[in-house]
Amino acid sequence: MSPLRPLLLAAALVACSDPPERPRADASPDLARPDDVTADVAADAPVDVAPDVAAPDVAPAALRVLFVGNSYVFYNDLPALLSRMAAASSRAGSGPTIEVASVTVGGATMRNHWDTGDAPRRMMAERWDAVVLQGQSVEPVLNAAEFRTYGARFGTLAETYRTRPVYFATWPRRAGDALYAQGWSGGTPEVFNTRLHTAYAQVAAQVMGAVAPVGNAWMAALRARPATPLYDPDGSHPSPTGTWLAACVIYRALTGVAASAESESAVTGVAAADVRALRELSAAP
Numbered sequence: 001m002s003p004l005r006p007l008l009l010a011a012a013l014v015a016c017s018d019p020p021e022r023p024r025a026d027a028s029p030d031l032a033r034p035d036d037v038t039a040d041v042a043a044d045a046p047v048d049v050a051p052d053v054a055a056p057d058v059a060p061a062a063l064r065v066l067f068v069g070n071s072y073v074f075y076n077d078l079p080a081l082l083s084r085m086a087a088a089s090s091r092a093g094s095g096p097t098i099e100v101a102s103v104t105v106g107g108a109t110m111r112n113h114w115d116t117g118d119a120p121r122r123m124m125a126e127r128w129d130a131v132v133l134q135g136q137s138v139e140p141v142l143n144a145a146e147f148r149t150y151g152a153r154f155g156t157l158a159e160t161y162r163t164r165p166v167y168f169a170t171w172p173r174r175a176g177d178a179l180y181a182q183g184w185s186g187g188t189p190e191v192f193n194t195r196l197h198t199a200y201a202q203v204a205a206q207v208m209g210a211v212a213p214v215g216n217a218w219m220a221a222l223r224a225r226p227a228t229p230l231y232d233p234d235g236s237h238p239s240p241t242g243t244w245l246a247a248c249v250i251y252r253a254l255t256g257v258a259a260s261a262e263s264e265s266a267v268t269g270v271a272a273a274d275v276r277a278l279r280e281l282s283a284a285p
Contacts, residue, residue: 063254064127066163067102068119068154069134072170074104075232076243078250084266085247085259092262095255109136109143110150123157130254131158132212134168137236140199141192142184148203155207165209166253169200171218171242174235193219212253214246217282221245224281228274240269241278248282258283 063086067079079100086098103119105112110133113119123131133154140147155165172192173179179192186192193215204211221228230242238246244267248259259282264275 062097063129064099066128066131068113068131069104070108070136071106071237073102073134075237076240078243078246081243082247082251085263088266089260089263092260094260095257107136109139111146114150114153120157124161128163130164130166132166132168137170141195144199147199151203152206155209159207165207167200167204167209167211169197169211169213169215171215174231177235210253212250214249217245217249221278221281241274244270245278248279
């Protein structure tokens, strides 16, 4: 039987059984979609959500982390920056090292990644401590039901293979973007960010995953330091400064501790004042 077909049933048995044997990396799983297990919930609906940061019970000396996402991940090579900052912190005696890999496709949604099968196969073929899951930039709000369905399937698969699912809650487009003329966006970056974060938190709650609240930190940074150049000129993708902030937030979600001052040596092309201020902001309660 193919590895993905029993996915939802297997997850329920994980707590009382050994993890399944990992298939060969070249195996061809059956990616036929199982029946949906998620209910349609309005993007603004109040729900119980997973904690923003759920640390491992015991901090390991090293982590292996797989990123599944799109250009918000590969712009400025977020995984590599995270690995460098973890190495710098670890050398100073703070936190684990982090080995990273990624499956990224420009503009890809959670469903795109599930249907093509590359990300599920990679999750099953190797041992990972965590998988960082990031949807297309408007998908969690514009296609909320589909995002919840496929985000939850990835989370269930992760837990089946003893991997922590960490949901990378992204930021809204810059103020003035044409997107805000669309009613579903909420009309402002603040409302859109709330809808994005809620969508990621809903999925995390379904699978007992964690949320890396990058969008919330992004908005807090703009309130505290409005001139901080977080955006690329297109008003959507991150600048190197924005990627640094994202790395700080994701580091905390993965390790349970804030990025150390030593980690600042990992970043280049960002003003020193912004490096320090954003790292400190990401460490705030």
